[in-house]
Amino acid sequence: MTVLFGQLFTGISIGAVLLLIALGLALTFGQMNVINMAHGEFIMAGAYTTYVLQQSITGAGLSLVVALPVAFVVAGTMGALLEVLLIRRLYARPLDTLLVTWGVSLMLQQLARDVFGSPNVQTRAPELLTGNVALPGGLTIANNRLFILGLALAAVAALTLALRLTPLGRRIRAVVQNRDLAAVSGIATSRVDRTTFFVGSGLAGLAGVALTLLGPIGPTMGTNLIIDAFLVVVVGGIGQLKGSVIVAFALGVLQATGEYLTTLSVAKVIVFVAIVAFLQWRPQGMFTLRTRSLA
Numbered sequence: 001m002t003v004l005f006g007q008l009f010t011g012i013s014i015g016a017v018l019l020l021i022a023l024g025l026a027l028t029f030g031q032m033n034v035i036n037m038a039h040g041e042f043i044m045a046g047a048y049t050t051y052v053l054q055q056s057i058t059g060a061g062l063s064l065v066v067a068l069p070v071a072f073v074v075a076g077t078m079g080a081l082l083e084v085l086l087i088r089r090l091y092a093r094p095l096d097t098l099l100v101t102w103g104v105s106l107m108l109q110q111l112a113r114d115v116f117g118s119p120n121v122q123t124r125a126p127e128l129l130t131g132n133v134a135l136p137g138g139l140t141i142a143n144n145r146l147f148i149l150g151l152a153l154a155a156v157a158a159l160t161l162a163l164r165l166t167p168l169g170r171r172i173r174a175v176v177q178n179r180d181l182a183a184v185s186g187i188a189t190s191r192v193d194r195t196t197f198f199v200g201s202g203l204a205g206l207a208g209v210a211l212t213l214l215g216p217i218g219p220t221m222g223t224n225l226i227i228d229a230f231l232v233v234v235v236g237g238i239g240q241l242k243g244s245v246i247v248a249f250a251l252g253v254l255q256a257t258g259e260y261l262t263t264l265s266v267a268k269v270i271v272f273v274a275i276v277a278f279l280q281w282r283p284q285g286m287f288t289l290r291t292r293s294l295a
Contacts, residue, residue, distance in 0.1 A: 005139050006139055006140075007256050007257060007260045008253060008256075009139075009141055009145075010145075010256040011249070011252040011253030011254070011255065011256030011257060012149065012249055012252060012253065013142075013145035013148060013149060013252070014251075014252035014253075014255055014256055015248045015249035015250070015251065015252025015253065016145070016148050016149040016151075016152040016153075016248075016249075016252070017148060017152075017207070017210065017211065017214070017225075017252075018225075018228055018229060018232055018248040018251060018252055019152045019155075019156065019232070019244065019245060019248035019249070020148070020151065020152045020155060020203070020206060020207035020210055021039075021043060021204065021207045021225055021226075021228075021229040021232075022229040022232040022233050022236075022244050022248055023152075023155055023156065023159060023200075023203045023207075023241075023244065024039060024042070024199075024200035024201060024202070024203035024204040024207070025039055025200070025229050025230060025232075025233045026200075026233050026236075026240075026241055026244045027159075027172075027196050027197075027199060027200035027203075028079070028196070028197055028200040028201070029230070029233055029238075032091075032176070032193065032196060032197075033091075033092075033094055033238075034087055034090075034091070034094065034097045034101075035094050035095075035097050035098040035101065036079075036082075036087075036097065036101045037098055037101040037102040037104075037105050037226065038082060038101040038102075038104040038105040038108060039101075039200075039201070039204055039222070039226055039229070040105060040204075040221075040222020040223050040224075040225060040226035041078075041104070041105045041108035041109060041112075041222050042075040042078055042079060042201045042204035042205055042208070042222070043075075043204045043205070043207050043208040043211065043221065043222040043225065043226075044108070044109075044112060044208060044217070044218075044219065044221055044222045045071070045074055045075045045078055045108075045204075045205060045208060046067075046071035046072075046074065046075050046204065046205030046206060046207065046208025046209050047071075047123075047208035047209065047211055047212050047217040047221060048112065048116060048208075048217065049067055049070055049071040049074050049075075049205065049208070049209070050063065050064065050067040050071060050123055050208070050209050050212045051116075051121055051123050051212070051217065053066055053067050053070065054123055054124060059126075060123075060124040060125060060126045060127070061126035061127070061128060063124075064125075064126055064209070067209050068206060068209055071202075071205035071206060071208060071209045072202035072203070072205050072206055073202065073205075074205055075201045075202050075204050075205025075206075075208070076198040076199065076201045076202030076205065077198070077201075078201060079197045079198055079200060079201020079202070079204075080194050080195075080197055080198040080201070082101070082104060082197065082201075083193060083194050083197035083198075084194060086100055086101075086104070087100075087101075087193075087197070088190065088193065091193075105222075105223070109219045109220060109223070110219075112218075112219040113219050116219070118218075118219065119218070120216035120217060120218035120221075121216060121217060121218070122216045122217075123212040123217065125144060125212075125213050128143065129143045129144040129147050129213060130143065130144070131143050133146065144213040144214065145214075147210075147213065148210045148213065148214075151206065151210055152210075155203060155206060156241070156245055159199075159203070159241065160241060162199075163241070168192075168195060171187050171192050172192055172195075172196055174187060175187065175189050175192045175193070175196075204222075208221075208222075228251070231247075231251070231275055232244050232247050232248045232251065234279070234285060235247045235251075235275055235278060235279065235285055235286060236248075236285055236286050236287065237284065237285030237286050237287035237288055238284075238285060238288075240285065240286070240287035240288070242287060243285060243286040243287040246286065247286060251271055251275075254267075254270065254271055254274060255267050255268070255270075255271050258270040258271065
């Protein structure tokens with residue numbers, strides 16, 4: 001039972017990381033139908049923001065607290081600039097957005113190599129997050145993974161409340177459901193698009209801060225995670241936040257279980273086979289957007 005609960009929490013912690021990464025995609029891809037392959041580089045930007053702040057702020061705990069809002073703003077600003085300069089001209093052309101943002105991601109990776117070097121770098125974790133929490137039965141839970149789980153749940157709660165209760169959230173949902181009707185109703189759709197990209201990219205920056213607690217960071221760290229995050233959004237249902245939450249934790253538990261029973265490579269195969277089988281049965285994803293359309 002101890003091993004079972006240990007693997008279960010490992011899976012939940014993997015799911016929390018996937019969820020943090022997928023939250024931003026749930027907006028930029030799910031809500032706006034833009035395939036942003038540079039999303040992984042916004043994660044990298046958040047991670048390197050933490051690294052830079054640790055060079056100037058004494059105390060790993062304080063630098064981490066400061067890094068959370070700063071990384072959100074840095075990555076969000078990069079996303080807003082990408083939307084203004086390129087994405088705005090490519091709406092309703094998802095294949096073109098994929099190709100263009102893939103090129104942007106390669107440019108950002110090279111920029112990171114030029115500024116920080118090709119080798120991975122390590123950040124310092126706060127002392128509070130370096131230990132473990134001992135539970136009855138000999139089970140131990142890493143503090144850093146507990147922190148990431150709490151951060152992911154807080155981000156989900158904040159994003160859900162913002163979309164449902166704030167004027168900005170209502171404008172975002174209006175633009176997603178019917179852009180033309182929202183425009184003739186007086187909503188500045190271009191401003192909503194820019195703000196949505198800012199928030200979605202900022203969430204990727206938060207994910208980058210969280211990933212500094214799990215290991216070294218490097219120019220290609222986002223590329224290794226972006227595919228899994230896209231799968232979370234697709235399987236959960238395009239534009240469906242609750243689906244992304246459920247699928248992120250489900251895939252995390254499935255991968256952790258597969259790694260325990262087999263190997264990492266075989267576990268990845270199991271996860272992809274499960275995703276393909278699910279999409280064959282339900283290609284629209286776990287949840288779909290309800291509309292009054294008769295089409």
